Amino acid sequence: MPRRLEGEFDYIVVGAGTAGCIIANRLSAAPGNRVLILEAGGDDNWIWFHIPVGYLFAIGNPRSDWMFKTEAEPGLNGRSLAYPRGKVIGGCSSINAMISMRGQAADYDHWRQLGLTGWGYDDVLPLFKRLEDHFLGASEHHGAGGGWRIEAPRLSWAILDAVGDAAEEMGIKRIPDFNTGDNEGTSYFHVNQKRGRRWSSARGFLKPALRRPNLRLEKHVLVDRLIVEQGRAVGVRFIRNGEITEARAKREVVLSAGSIGSVQVLHRSGIGPADWLSPLGIDIVMDKPGVGRNLQDHLQQRAIYKVEGVRTLNETYYNLFRRGLMGLDYAFRRRGPLTMAPSQLGIFTRSDATRARANIQFHVQPLSLDKFGDPLHRFPAITVSACNLQPTSRGTVRLRSASPDEKPIIAPNYLSTDDDRQVAADAIRTTRRLMQQKALAKYRPSEYLPGPTVGDDDASLAKAAGDIGTTIFHPVGTAKMGTANDPMSVVDERLRFYGLGSLRIVDASIMPTITSGNTNTPTAMIAEKGATMILEDAK
Numbered sequence: 410m411p412r413r414l415e416g417e418f419d420y421i422v423v424g425a426g427t428a429g430c431i432i433a434n435r436l437s438a439a440p441g442n443r444v445l446i447l448e449a450g451g452d453d454n455w456i457w458f459h460i461p462v463g464y465l466f467a468i469g470n471p472r473s474d475w476m477f478k479t480e481a482e483p484g485l486n487g488r489s490l491a492y493p494r495g496k497v498i499g500g501c502s503s504i505n506a507m508i509s510m511r512g513q514a515a516d517y518d519h520w521r522q523l524g525l526t527g528w529g530y531d532d533v534l535p536l537f538k539r540l541e542d543h544f545l546g547a548s549e550h551h552g553a554g555g556g557w558r559i560e561a562p563r564l565s566w567a568i569l570d571a572v573g574d575a576a577e578e579m580g581i582k583r584i585p586d587f588n589t590g591d592n593e594g595t596s597y598f599h600v601n602q603k604r605g606r607r608w609s610s611a612r613g614f615l616k617p618a619l620r621r622p623n624l625r626l627e628k629h630v631l632v633d634r635l636i637v638e639q640g641r642a643v644g645v646r647f648i649r650n651g652e653i654t655e656a657r658a659k660r661e662v663v664l665s666a667g668s669i670g671s672v673q674v675l676h677r678s679g680i681g682p683a684d685w686l687s688p689l690g691i692d693i694v695m696d697k698p699g700v701g702r703n704l705q706d707h708l709q710q711r712a713i714y715k716v717e718g719v720r721t722l723n724e725t726y727y728n729l730f731r732r733g734l735m736g737l738d739y740a741f742r743r744r745g746p747l748t749m750a751p752s753q754l755g756i757f758t759r760s761d762a763t764r765a766r767a768n769i770q771f772h773v774q775p776l777s778l779d780k781f782g783d784p785l786h787r788f789p790a791i792t793v794s795a796c797n798l799q800p801t802s803r804g805t806v807r808l809r810s811a812s813p814d815e816k817p818i819i820a821p822n823y824l825s826t827d828d829d830r831q832v833a834a835d836a837i838r839t840t841r842r843l844m845q846q847k848a849l850a851k852y853r854p855s856e857y858l859p860g861p862t863v864g865d866d867d868a869s870l871a872k873a874a875g876d877i878g879t880t881i882f883h884p885v886g887t888a889k890m891g892t893a894n895d896p897m898s899v900v901d902e903r904l905r906f907y908g909l910g911s912l913r914i915v916d917a918s919i920m921p922t923i924t925s926g927n928t929n930t931p932t933a934m935i936a937e938k939g940a941t942m943i944l945e946d947a948k
């Protein structure tokens with residue numbers, strides 16, 4: 410018999426990630442709501458969760474990462490990718506690259522055009538603003554005083570300034586801010602940091618709320634499944650140190666375990682495609698073909714260029730004297746490379762002139778390595794990675810077995826459409842053009858990856874994209890919000906689960922289509938809106 414967690418709860422939030430921390434904060438702001446939030450990871454009491462460059466140590470480390478992998482991907486010429494997800498309070502916002510990016514107004518207007526009332530850019534702009542504490546203060550586009558701190562980066566690099574100049578030479582304008590509805594242009598990224606430290610959702614929303622007597626956080630608990638009675642989610646069953654415990658919610662269960670985690674919990678609960686679950690011996694509670702489908706991610710082509718006569722992080726890192734200076738700069742001024750989000754300069758542009766809006770994003774880094782987790786190269790070099798912002802490939806997330814200890818099968822299906830292969834080829838072509846601009850000539854950039862032997866024709870570039878393509882860590886869409894007449898819809902526009910009462914999903918998995926940029930800030934907005942709707946519906 411499972412143990413029963415003592416205490417009465419109105420709401421149970423599963424997962425204290427980007428979304429979960431915000432929901433717990435908003436729901437517990439009403440003293441009458443008793444809120445329980447359950448997180449598989451632990452506290453963020455490790456220095457590398459806070460010093461921004463710690464990202465390099467948190468990824469691929471079981472202390473902070475679920476350590477998932479994709480299947481061998483045909484589109485990546487048979488390669489399987491590490492697929493990091495944060496396992497700690499704050500979730501991915503505690504290990505991510507801190508870029509704060511809303512995407513494009515057109516992304517949200519598209520959601521509204523799909524029939525999802527209340528999700529157009531005009532509708533969600535007040536929510537973005539309400540969340541924010543923007544370094545420039547309140548304005549037409551930004552908010553001040555909220556928990557989502559956004560700051561300008563605290564260092565610049567001559568080589569990145571020159572890449573920005575090169576973009577301008579190609580006709581891409583310099584803009585001061587990517588977050589005003591249209592991100593086409595080039596700029597340094599704004600970041601979720603406060604005075605040189607990472608600003609996660611846990612720091613901004615969960616920790617300040619934990620003082621409230623009506624909010625309870627349980628860490629190191631793995632939610633196995635939902636408890637469903639008479640067509641309603643009435644609680645959850647979780648595991649801690651091998652012990653099974655149940656907790657019950659009087660009002661609602663909110664799934665915020667992320668695009669992978671929320672699917673796992675639903676599938677283990679018998680909610681998902683019956684033809685996937687039955688062979689695993691899972692009793693079907695509800696045949697829901699959309700749960701685990703529609704996986705979308707941004708695939709980046711990481712081109713690397715060797716440079717001369719200019720500083721990059723590579724040689725700075727290997728120079729003991731300079732490394733010491735970096736440490737001192739951080740200790741005394743909270744400045745310098747330790748405050749660095751790995752990608753600093755952004756460029757949003759069109760992969761070809763026929764595109765209606767920017768459809769590729771460059772992340773330019775003053776460093777290079779073979780892959781995350783590997784050491785920096787010993788030669789001076791930069792990474793000029795381009796990703797397709799509006800991919801048409803769709804993948805899946807599903808259970809390997811019914812055991813909660815087993816890692817899921819993640820198959821993003823990258824580059825499985827002609828359009829995605831074309832965009833990838835055009836993106837590498839655009840990279841090459843960028844690096845040949847006059848502004849960069851003095852640094853004598855030479856292509857290291859994909860490499861000068863790769864031809865400029867579509868077929869060679871698409872093959873190279875498969876060789877150097879890698880995730881930019883943005884899985885979304887696996888429990889998509891949609892209209893009732895679409896059998897693949899999982900939640901409605903108020904994020905209520907179709908077919909089961911008292912259950913909502915509020916995290917990155919509900920995006921019907923991926924936003925045109927990094928996905929953390931959009932997920933925060935989804936949480937702000939989700940919490941608002943939960944409170945409204947409770948009245």
Ligand SMILES: Cc1cc2nc3c(=O)[nH]c(=O)nc-3n(C[C@H](O)[C@H](O)[C@H](O)COP(=O)(O)OP(=O)(O)OC[C@H]3O[C@@H](n4cnc5c(N)ncnc54)[C@H](O)[C@@H]3O)c2cc1C
Nearest residue numbers: 424426427428449500501506507508632667670917927929
């Ligand atoms: C390495 C990396 C770099 C990134 N860089 C950026 C960036 O620079 N900018 C940007 O905008 N986006 C970035 N992203 C993406 C962004 O962080 C995510 O889109 C966003 O955090 C998703 O939020 P979420 O709430 O949906 O999920 P998460 O933040 O993943 O939260 C889910 C939480 O649920 C917990 N959980 C899962 N399953 C269970 C279970 N069964 N029981 C209990 N708890 C569970 C997890 O441990 C986690 O804490 C990055 C992501 C990664 C991994």
